[in-house]
Amino acid sequence: MSAATAQDDSAWPKILTWRAHSAARMESVRVQLSGKRIKAYGRIVSAADDTTPAFSASYDLVTDDKGATKRLSLTVTSAERERQLSIARDEENMWVIQQHSGQTSRSEFDGALDVDVVFSPFFNALPIRRTGLHEQAETVNLQVVYVRIPELEVAPAAVTYVGGPDGIKLDSPVANTTVTVDGDGFILDYPGLAERI
Numbered sequence: 001m002s003a004a005t006a007q008d009d010s011a012w013p014k015i016l017t018w019r020a021h022s023a024a025r026m027e028s029v030r031v032q033l034s035g036k037r038i039k040a041y042g043r044i045v046s047a048a049d050d051t052t053p054a055f056s057a058s059y060d061l062v063t064d065d066k067g068a069t070k071r072l073s074l075t076v077t078s079a080e081r082e083r084q085l086s087i088a089r090d091e092e093n094m095w096v097i098q099q100h101s102g103q104t105s106r107s108e109f110d111g112a113l114d115v116d117v118v119f120s121p122f123f124n125a126l127p128i129r130r131t132g133l134h135e136q137a138e139t140v141n142l143q144v145v146y147v148r149i150p151e152l153e154v155a156p157a158a159v160t161y162v163g164g165p166d167g168i169k170l171d172s173p174v175a176n177t178t179v180t181v182d183g184d185g186f187i188l189d190y191p192g193l194a195e196r197i
Contacts, residue, residue: 015030016031018121020046021192021193025119027043039063044056055078057074057150060072061073071088109145112142114142115146116144116147118149129184129185133168134181144158
């Protein structure tokens with residue numbers, strides 16, 4: 001895909017869908033682009049396995065003009081209950097986390113500008129697009145606000161991305177692999193997690 005095509009926002013909005021490699025899980029998201037700004041509404045649906053109960057997680061994400069996360073609302077539904085989590089970054093780059101219990105906390109999360117949600121290939125596109133890793137080979141070490149689902153646990157995490165001719169090497173709390181992306185920086189294949197269909 002040419003650089004001109006990759007920057008052509010007229011092809012958007014799109015629905016992007018991934019199927020897990022070795023689990024009964026899918027993710028589908030409607031993505032709107034305007035330059036580096038992203039608005040997305042998606043859902044992850046997972047059957048139960050040996051380590052995780054069945055759940056459905058829906059999310060609503062908005063980034064700023066530079067592609068940094070401004071707001072993420074997340075709802076996780078299991079057989080027992082439904083819980084919400086709201087994450088927002090303010091003008092001082094502080095993150096406000098509002099838990100389903102009503103408890104609110106504020107943290108800088110080590111300067112993080114991106115949110116990463118476990119089980120989701122979509123959220124890896126946020127730092128890839130923001131830093132331009134899909135257009136040039138370089139190494140970036142980032143702090144992210146890391147959200148584990150279905151638990152809705154939030155913690156800072158370090159992630160390293162290394163761009164190269166065969167894809168983008170990713171080293172995160174749950175994976176050390178090389179992902180492939182399309183011309184817009186969205187994941188095509190995340191070995192061990194999911195592939196786009």
